[in-house]
Amino acid sequence: MTPVSVLLSCVAALLGTAALAVRIASSNRSTPVIYSASLVFSAIAFVTALAYLVIGLPSTNAPVLVLPIGLPWLGSHFRLDTLAAFFLMVVNLGGVMSALYAIGYGRHEHAPHRVLPFFPAFLAGMNLVILADDAFTFLISWEFMSLVSWALVMVHHHDADNRRAGYVYIVMASFGTLTLLLAFGLLAGLRGNYDFAAMRISEHTPLTAGLVLVLLLLGAGSKAGLVPLHAWLPLAHPAAPSHVSALMSGVMTKVAVYGFIRVIFDLLGMPTWWSGIVVLTIGSGTAVLGILQALMESDLKRLLAYSTIENIGVIFVSLGLALAFKANGMGLAAALALTAALFHVLNHSFFKSLLFFGAGAVLTATGERDMDKLGGLIHRMPVTSIAFLVGSVAISALPPFNGFVSEWLAFQAILQSPAVPQWGLKILVPAVGGLLALSAALVAACFVKAYGVTFLGRPRTVVAGQAVEIDRFSLAAMSVLAALCLLAGILPGIVIDGLAPVTLSLIGDRMPVQVDIPWLSIAPIAESRSSYNGLLIFLFTLFSASLTAYLIHRYASRALRRAPAWDCGFPEISPATQYTAGSFAQPIRRVFGTLAFRARENVDMPAPGDLRPARFTVETHDLIWEWLYLPITGAVGFTAEKLNxxxxxxxxxxxxxxFLTLVFLLVVLALWS
Incomplete structure (x- = not known):
């Protein structure tokens, strides 16, 4: 069997698993059976894609399979090349980890019959999108993926907030599909060449290329979570079960990134230099606004959802750099930027899935997502707390974990910008670098807040004080992802060389071979320019920490002394005196909140002798929702009322x-012809 046949067989098996789930959903053993089957089929697909990527066949020899379904004169085309193989690895590795986690986590689900049929179908839909090699098959698979994920968002439909999240999500998904349909229509041209191979060799005018770029930013960008099309994401991700949230945030958004790369870098041909400006501007704005929103949140899953927006911004900044460099014939710099984007795609799938799994563990143990009602969980959930700490450090781009490497590569690509000839790029790229550095610092502050308020200190509620560790399947999934975050950080050269076939097929160039550099260092351009060694940093950190612990235990007093923690002079040790999520974010809110959220702090301080308690409230506004989406919904409602x-x-x-409509259409047709 060819690799494409194996992968489509896995898709068929996942769809069969979904059908089986409908039949046995009421059984007590349905949860482990369905998730175990999903794990096995996703693992087979992952190994197949990995083997193909390791072989690294050129795109011209990519296997294609045509099935007699779809458009009558076209059929359905499925193709596997290096780009598809990489994203299939991301999708199916995420599927394996989510299924493993769900074997234990799914037992706590109150309505498993609403989840089990759609989980394997969701995995199948994402695989089909990546394998599709014609516009019709791609759009059908894209819509199938959207509808199945909407059903998973609506699992707890009895909650009004979840119903609202599902409504916003399905509207945004429909809008995205419409814009993708228009984009493929422009690429197909008057001859109706809906096959990707025909689109790839067609000539496209600058106007067509510009329109396709805008439509892809609207279509794929709405699914990925680009600002201002991100409105659905912080609503839908928290509404879904945690293992589904991990798939949507860590994997489905990457399918949207795949769609953007497939069209803009592969089907559209040579980009124009100004396309890089558009993508850079949107990406950098997305990164900063996403993490600022995350900092304002006290809901743990909403915080993670907003941080996904920030990471999508980082990926699109790197893609914008790759477009700009490729348009100017700077092959090595373009390969560096594209490698940074793809590396961050992989990294984000690791640590964001890990963090959502950790949030799901906390939710299962306490029934709470509000960080202000948690605290002290490090003593009651030690394995979860360590895994969440690894994810927090990784997403904060701190060495030696994987998040640092991909963001460091992005900054190395930014340093290549003085070589571009256009002054617009010369001015914009350093500014984007500054915004990227700002977002990286804000991410660190955000996850210090998330980890500190949730896991450290003393329990703020009874449920936090009575929490217990989650099941072994969930702990195993989190442990594997934590290990992958570390391995990708200390052995990045292997990952970079593994991505070389992808950049070679899209850019025509690749980064220098990294595994031949001594001590497993990486040098993006040349050793004389810049280099990084995650393994040495890890060994130095491990040695320093071990030596410090040894010296303390060897030479400090052996007497065990316990005393109350210093509480800023307050005699009563109360959880109410600890930092909350809101108080931790207050300095940043005061700096950025007025501009970004119209934040306002209101203090109600009673006069002397008044026994009323003092009250402090914070008022923030989602300006994009209020200025963009509310007017649109108002206009739609007004128009519908009139048309009624x-x-x-x-x-x-x-x-x-x-009759008047017919005359109008005939006039339009006459003028058009």
Missing amino acids: HLQFLTIRRYLSLV
Whole structure:
């Protein structure tokens, strides 16, 4: 069997698992059976994609499979090349980890029959999107993926907030599909070449290329979570079960990134230099606004959802750099930027899945997502707390973990910008670098807050004080992802060389071979320019920490002394005196909140003798929602109300309206021809 046949067989098996789940959902053993089957089929697909990527066949020899379904004159085309193989690895590794986690976590689900049929179908839909090699198959698979994920968002539909999240998500998903349909229509041209191979060799005018770029930013960007199309993401991700949230945030957003790369870097041909400016601007704005929103949150899953927006911004900044460099014939710099984007795609799938798994463990143990009702969980959930700490350090881009490497590569690509000839890029790219550095610092502050308020200190509520560790399957999934975060950080050269076939097929160039550099260092351009060694940093950190612990235990007093923690002079040790999520973010809110959120702090301080308690409230606004989405919904509601009168017309008026519409369409057709 060819690799494409194996992968499509896995997709068929996942769809069969979904059908089986409908039949046995009421059984007590349905949860482990369905998730175990999903794990096995996803693992087979992952190994197949990994083997293909390791072989690194050129795109011209990519296997294609045509099935007699779809458009009558076209059929359905499925193709596996190096780009598809990489993203299939990301999808199916995420599927393996989510299924492993769900074997234990799914037992706590109150409505498993609403989750089990859609989970394997969701995995199948994402695989089909990546394998599709014609516009019709791609769009059908994309819509299938969207509808199945919407069903997973609506699992707990009895909650009004979840129903609202599902409504916003399905509207944004439909909008995204419409814009992708228009983009493929432009690429197909007047001849209707919906096959990707025909699009790849067609000539596209600058106007067509510009329109396709805008439509892809709207279509794929809305699914990925680019600002201002991110409105659905912080609503839908927290509404879904935690293992589904991990798939949506860590994997599905990457399918959207794949769609963007497939069209812009592969089907559209040579980019223009100004396309890099557009993508850089949107990406950098997304990164900063996403993490600022995350800092304002006290809901743990909403915080993680907003941080996904920030990471998507980092990926699109790197893609914008790759477009700019490729347009100017700077192959090595373009390969460096694209490698940074793909590396961050992989890294984000690791640590964001890990963090959502940790949030799900906390939710299972305490029933709470509000960080202000947690605290002290490091003593009651030690394995979860360590795994969440690894994810927090990794997403904060601190060495020796994987998040540092991909962001460091992005900054190395930014340093290549003085060589571009356009002054617009010369001015913009350093500014983008500054915004990227700002977002990296804010991410560290955000996850210090998330980890500190959730796991450190003393329990703020009874449920936090009575929490217990989660099941072994969930702990195993988190442990594996934590290990992958470390391995990708200390052995990045292997990952970079593994991505070389992808950059070679899209850019025509690749980064220098990294595994030949001594001591497992990496040098993006040359050793004389810059280098990094995650393994040495890890060994130095491990040695320093071990030596410090030894010296303390060897030479400090052996007497065990316990005393109350210093509480800023307050005699009563109360959880109420600890930092909260809001108080931790207050300095940053005061700096950025007025501009970004119109934040306002209100203090109600009673006069002397008044026994009322003092009250402090914070008011923030989602400006994008209020300035963009509310006017649109208002206009739609107004228009629908006016059009509602049409159903009360007489037969004579209906015929007159039909006649006038026909005349109008004939006039338009005459002018068009």
